[in-house]
Amino acid sequence: MQDISCDVAVIGAGTAGLAARAAANRAGASTVLIERGPGGTTCARVGCMPSKLLIAAARAAHEAGEAGLFGVEVAGIRVDGAAVMRRVRRERDRFVAAVLEGVEAIPARERIAGTARFADATTLLVDDHTRISARAVVVAAGSSPSVPPPLRPVADRVLTTDTVFEIADLPDSLAVLGAGAVGLELAQAMSRLGVRVTLFDPSSAVAGLSDPEIAAEAASLIGRDFALHLGAEVTGAEPDGDGLRLHWRGGDGTTGSGSFARVLAAAGRPPNLEPLDLARTGLDLDEHGLPDFNPRTLQCGASPIFLAGDVNHERPVLHEASRQGTIAGGNAARYPQVEAPPPWPAFSLVYTDPEIAVVGEAFDGDRDRIVGSVSLADQGRARVMGRNAGAIRLYADPADGRLVGGAMVGPEAEHLSHLLAIAVQEGWTAGRMLDRPFYHPTVEEGLQSALKEIAEAVARRRAASPSR
Numbered sequence: 001m002q003d004i005s006c007d008v009a010v011i012g013a014g015t016a017g018l019a020a021r022a023a024a025n026r027a028g029a030s031t032v033l034i035e036r037g038p039g040g041t042t043c044a045r046v047g048c049m050p051s052k053l054l055i056a057a058a059r060a061a062h063e064a065g066e067a068g069l070f071g072v073e074v075a076g077i078r079v080d081g082a083a084v085m086r087r088v089r090r091e092r093d094r095f096v097a098a099v100l101e102g103v104e105a106i107p108a109r110e111r112i113a114g115t116a117r118f119a120d121a122t123t124l125l126v127d128d129h130t131r132i133s134a135r136a137v138v139v140a141a142g143s144s145p146s147v148p149p150p151l152r153p154v155a156d157r158v159l160t161t162d163t164v165f166e167i168a169d170l171p172d173s174l175a176v177l178g179a180g181a182v183g184l185e186l187a188q189a190m191s192r193l194g195v196r197v198t199l200f201d202p203s204s205a206v207a208g209l210s211d212p213e214i215a216a217e218a219a220s221l222i223g224r225d226f227a228l229h230l231g232a233e234v235t236g237a238e239p240d241g242d243g244l245r246l247h248w249r250g251g252d253g254t255t256g257s258g259s260f261a262r263v264l265a266a267a268g269r270p271p272n273l274e275p276l277d278l279a280r281t282g283l284d285l286d287e288h289g290l291p292d293f294n295p296r297t298l299q300c301g302a303s304p305i306f307l308a309g310d311v312n313h314e315r316p317v318l319h320e321a322s323r324q325g326t327i328a329g330g331n332a333a334r335y336p337q338v339e340a341p342p343p344w345p346a347f348s349l350v351y352t353d354p355e356i357a358v359v360g361e362a363f364d365g366d367r368d369r370i371v372g373s374v375s376l377a378d379q380g381r382a383r384v385m386g387r388n389a390g391a392i393r394l395y396a397d398p399a400d401g402r403l404v405g406g407a408m409v410g411p412e413a414e415h416l417s418h419l420l421a422i423a424v425q426e427g428w429t430a431g432r433m434l435d436r437p438f439y440h441p442t443v444e445e446g447l448q449s450a451l452k453e454i455a456e457a458v459a460r461r462r463a464a465s466p467s468r
Contacts, residue, residue, distance in 0.1 A: 002130050004112075006032045008332045009124055009134035011116045011276070013103050014041045015318055016309025017140035019325025020332070021106075024138070027333035032134070033106060034126055036115040036275075040096035042142055042310065043318045050092040050165040051185050055351055057084045058189035062353070069386045079194045081170030088165055116141075117277040121303055136304035136332035140325060141276060143269035143310035148177055151265060154237050157244055159264045161186075170195050171261035175246055177234055179206045181350045183266035188225050188352050197226035198258065200248055201267075202233045207350050211363035211407040213373070214356075217391050218409040222352050232256075237263070271311040281305060296340035298328040304335050317348065345405070345424040349414055354390045357417030360405030360424040361395060369404070370396045372430065372454035374446050376410040381441040387411040394420070394430070394450045401429040401458035406450075412443040419447065430454035 007029035010021045017033065018041075024031050043049060057079075064074045103111065114127040124132040145160035159167070161182055172195065176187045179201035191197040206222065209215035219228060231251025237244050243261045250256070273289040283291040283300050291300045291307070295314050298306045308328035309321035323344065331338040350356035372394045382388040390410025396403050403423050408416060423433045430451045438448045 001128065003133070004032055004130060005133045006030045007135050008032075008138060008329065009034065009116075009132050009136075010138045010140060010329070011124070012140035012142055012309070012311070013039055013111070014140060014142045014309060014321070015043060016142075016311075016321040016325035016328070017138070018103070019322045020138040020140055020306075020308055020329030023326045023329030024333040027330050029333035031110060032132055033103075033111045034116045034124070034132070035103070035111065035113060037113065039103060040099045042269075044095040044099050045092070046162045046165065047182075048318060049095045050088050051182065051189075052351060053088040053091050054084070054165070054189045054193075055185060057087070058192035059353065061194075062192045066386065079170070081193065082168060084193060085165070085167060085169060092165065115275050117275060118280045121281045121283075121305060134304075136306065136335040138306045138308055138325070138328045138332050139276065139311055140308045140321075140328070141272040141311045143271050143313075143316065145265060145269050146267065147265045148234065148267050150234050150236050151177070151263065154239060154244055157239065157263070159262055161264075161266055161269070164264055167262070172196065173243075173260045173262070174198075175200065175234075175244075175258070175260040175263045177201070177263070177265050178267035179203065179228070179230065180266065180268070181207060181348065183264075184222060184350055184352050184356075186264065186266065188222060191226040198229065198260070199226060200229045200232045200234050200246075202231065202251075204231055204251070206230070207348075207356050207358075209356070209358065209407060211393055212365075214363075214391060214393055214407040214409055218352075218354075218356050221354055221389055221409065269310065269316065271313050273311065294340070296327075296343060297331055297338045298324055299331060299338055302336075304332070306332050315346065319347070320344070345421050347417065347421050349417060351414070354387065354410045355413035356407075356409045357413040357420075358405075358407045359417050359420045360403070362405065363393070363395065363407060368398055370398050370401065370454050370457045372396065372450035372452070372457070374449040374453070376443075376446050379410075379443060379446045381443045381445065382411050384441065385411060392416070392446055392450045394447075394454060396430055396454045396458070398458070398461060401431055401454055403428055403430060403433065403454075410443070410446070416444060416447050419444065430458070 008024040008031045010017050010033045013035035064077050067074045116124045147155045151158050176183050176199040187197045187199045205215035232248050234248045236247040240259045244263045245259045247257045293300045293307045306328035308324040310316045345360040348358050376390040392408040394406040
């Protein structure tokens with residue numbers, strides 16, 4: 001067994017791990033990067049990029065079918081499922097190759113292939129070939145898809161978000177378990193490519209939306225494309241020919257069953273904690289094996305161990321993984337001195353049509369907030385595009401109209417939500433954001449309407465309060 005010493009050991013060469021290594025190097029630390037494979041980052045290999053490639057194909061098919069709205073007739077639309085999947089994999093492989101090329105540029109002595117586990121808080125064993133002694137360790141081991149218990153007896157027939165993009169052709173029918181971002185995106189994309197899709201989720205809202213008005217609007221609009229069973233729990237499954245027959249129970253107690261060519265488990269990605277043997281570090285672990293950590297420093301207690309990216313399950317999205325990696329890597333290099341930069345606003349996007357976005361503070365009906373809302377059903381630019389559907393709801397502090405969050409479902413939500421995220425992070429009031437140019441005609445003018453409602457409500461409150 002070879003012995004290696006370094007300042008910072010990084011477990012995982014995904015988005016967070018690569019960012020952590022780079023930050024530690026910039027701080028002057030020597031590093032060793034450990035990757036068990038297959039590498040290429042979750043985003044590029046099985047997440048953000050292949051899903052968006054499938055969505056792009058679905059959008060092309062859908063827009064061809066809807067072109068008649070504009071007086072453009074497209075005849076003979078045919079989806080070649082095998083060709084769709086070949087392009088998804090071809091372009092996905094380009095993204096992965098670019099990541100791997102960067103990893104391979106790291107000096108060979110600074111990267112180790114294998115599965116790392118802790119021997120103690122500052123000693124790692126990589127398989128049976130390498131022992132690494134480090135002053136600090138960044139754990140960026142990522143996450144893996146889970147298969148819900150009712151499907152585990154037939155797990156060999158169940159697709160996950162790690163395997164769905166490997167199918168040779170589109171199935172005739174698909175059951176999706178999970179109405180989170182990935183489940184919704186893939187369900188709608190598959191449906192628009194001609195697959196009969198049914199989606200199940202035991203919760204009452206899609207995408208974890210807490211604002212009841214946005215949740216209802218999103219379910220109504222997206223549910224037009226496929227059978228959406230909210231409040232339903234899959235209770236069992238058995239083989240049925242080459243596919244599976246599922247049984248489920250609805251929120252009202254009714255039961256149902258149906259056969260599907262393929263079943264996709266998209267109900268979450270738990271952290272890759274088990275192989276790490278964290279119990280040997282002396283850290284207190286919760287019932288899931290996750291140590292307590294500071295979400296700003298990423299440090300586990302006062303130890304030299306830092307958690308970054310999907311493995312800490314705090315905010316499993318790429319921009320947060322990259323930032324967490326940077327923070328954790330820098331703090332690991334400086335340990336025991338650490339920095340605690342302020343958090344970014346929470347920010348999530350679902351690339352359905354219409355898109356769903358949530359920024360900042362989640363809706364809470366018990367909290368005193370001014371809500372500015374606007375329907376996009378008759379919004380000018382949206383109507384021009386034939387995409388006039390959805391709504392925006394912004395939340396503000398009643399004392400001064402400072403924007404604290406918002407939720408939306410509608411066209412161009414990915415762009416509108418970025419504007420809102422900047423406003424929330426900068427502490428802008430609705431009035432200050434209104435004092436910015438809004439070009440005409442744009443969907444952004446819908447955001448302007450919701451801001452005006454907040455500004456007017458703040459003015460009314462001030463006028464009604466006693467003068468001092």
